[in-house]
Amino acid sequence: MELELRHLRVLCAIADAGSVGRAATQLGYSQPAVSTQLRRIERFLGEPLFERGTGGVRPTRYGAEVVAQARDVLARADAIGHRTAAPRPGRTLRVAATNSPMLSGTVSRMRTRMPELTVAVTSAYASSRIVELLEGATADAAIAADYPGRELRHSASVKHRGIVTEPTFVALPSRHRLRQSAQVQLADLAEDAWFVTPDDGAGWPGVFYDACAAAGFTPVAVHEFLGDQAQLQSMIADGLGVSMVQPTLRPIPHVVVKPLVGSPLWCRYVLAWRPDSVTEDEVETLFQSATAAYRDLVAQAPHLRNWASRTWSIVGA
Numbered sequence: 001m002e003l004e005l006r007h008l009r010v011l012c013a014i015a016d017a018g019s020v021g022r023a024a025t026q027l028g029y030s031q032p033a034v035s036t037q038l039r040r041i042e043r044f045l046g047e048p049l050f051e052r053g054t055g056g057v058r059p060t061r062y063g064a065e066v067v068a069q070a071r072d073v074l075a076r077a078d079a080i081g082h083r084t085a086a087p088r089p090g091r092t093l094r095v096a097a098t099n100s101p102m103l104s105g106t107v108s109r110m111r112t113r114m115p116e117l118t119v120a121v122t123s124a125y126a127s128s129r130i131v132e133l134l135e136g137a138t139a140d141a142a143i144a145a146d147y148p149g150r151e152l153r154h155s156a157s158v159k160h161r162g163i164v165t166e167p168t169f170v171a172l173p174s175r176h177r178l179r180q181s182a183q184v185q186l187a188d189l190a191e192d193a194w195f196v197t198p199d200d201g202a203g204w205p206g207v208f209y210d211a212c213a214a215a216g217f218t219p220v221a222v223h224e225f226l227g228d229q230a231q232l233q234s235m236i237a238d239g240l241g242v243s244m245v246q247p248t249l250r251p252i253p254h255v256v257v258k259p260l261v262g263s264p265l266w267c268r269y270v271l272a273w274r275p276d277s278v279t280e281d282e283v284e285t286l287f288q289s290a291t292a293a294y295r296d297l298v299a300q301a302p303h304l305r306n307w308a309s310r311t312w313s314i315v316g317a
Contacts, residue, residue: 008070016162018148019056096139105293128201141273150203160272168265190217193241247304248297
């Protein structure tokens with residue numbers, strides 16, 4: 001066989017969906033057909049591209065590299081013969097966003113790449129609230145979050161596209177007993193106090209408690225916390241607890257960020273939008289701006305780069 005664009009789309013759909021079955025549904029194929037296609041592609045490339053588990057699939061290190069290359073090829077193919085629509089002067093693009101570290105970089109790039117647009121940002125903690133803003137036509141586009149097996153749910157008036165799926169790390173006080181560990185077993189934190197953010201309407205903190213249960217424990221002490229990262233890190237530095245954090249977090253003095261053995265928790269950032277109020281050019285520019293902003297964050301996170309070099313290649317990085 002020879003690799004064709006349709007094969008690359010299958011790989012990207014599986015990576016975005018985290019499941020062969022969900023990818024088949026999105027593509028309009030049967031699950032056996034997509035499974036057969038994936039096996040043929042893996043035989044052609046000579047190496048597995050996805051790890052299979054009870055919760056779905058995720059790219060192997062080699063698979064993540066292939067998917068990243070596939071995304072680049074598909075983006076270039078989609079751009080062939082495409083004419084940029086004339087800008088609409090004076091237009092405001094209303095962007096809703098959850099607590100995403102890539103927001104600032106995304107917005108600044110949008111302003112550079114589409115100076116004719118005014119970008120107005122609305123912050124919303126819960127991804128469920130972001131869906132409400134989109135479906136109520138009070139936002140045009142958004143950066144939201146979801147989790148493997150709990151993908152963002154919305155009506156047909158909204159579309160979404162995965163930006164990146166990242167592992168969740170843990171932040172510890174620099175004097176913590178596990179401070180010298182390259183990776184931390186979640187079960188070894190069973191007796192620690194935890195800072196846990198409230199329900200985000202997309203599956204958190206349920207996925208956290210599920211991971212703890214799978215590791216054989218229930219947290220003995222939980223501080224429910226909703227505040228800025230600086231305040232959270234200050235309390236961690238003071239030894240008041242530990243917390244799950246985004247792997248791109250830049251720790252302050254007296255805080256260390258560590259990956260978890262086996263990566264039991266994953267989070268996906270998604271770009272969501274209303275097709276009736278956002279042009280294809282704007283969607284693509286938003287997506288490219290977000291992925292570029294994420295690459296910048298990775299470049300500033302040595303703990304994430306070190307982990308990725310051992311276990312996984314960041315999609316789009």
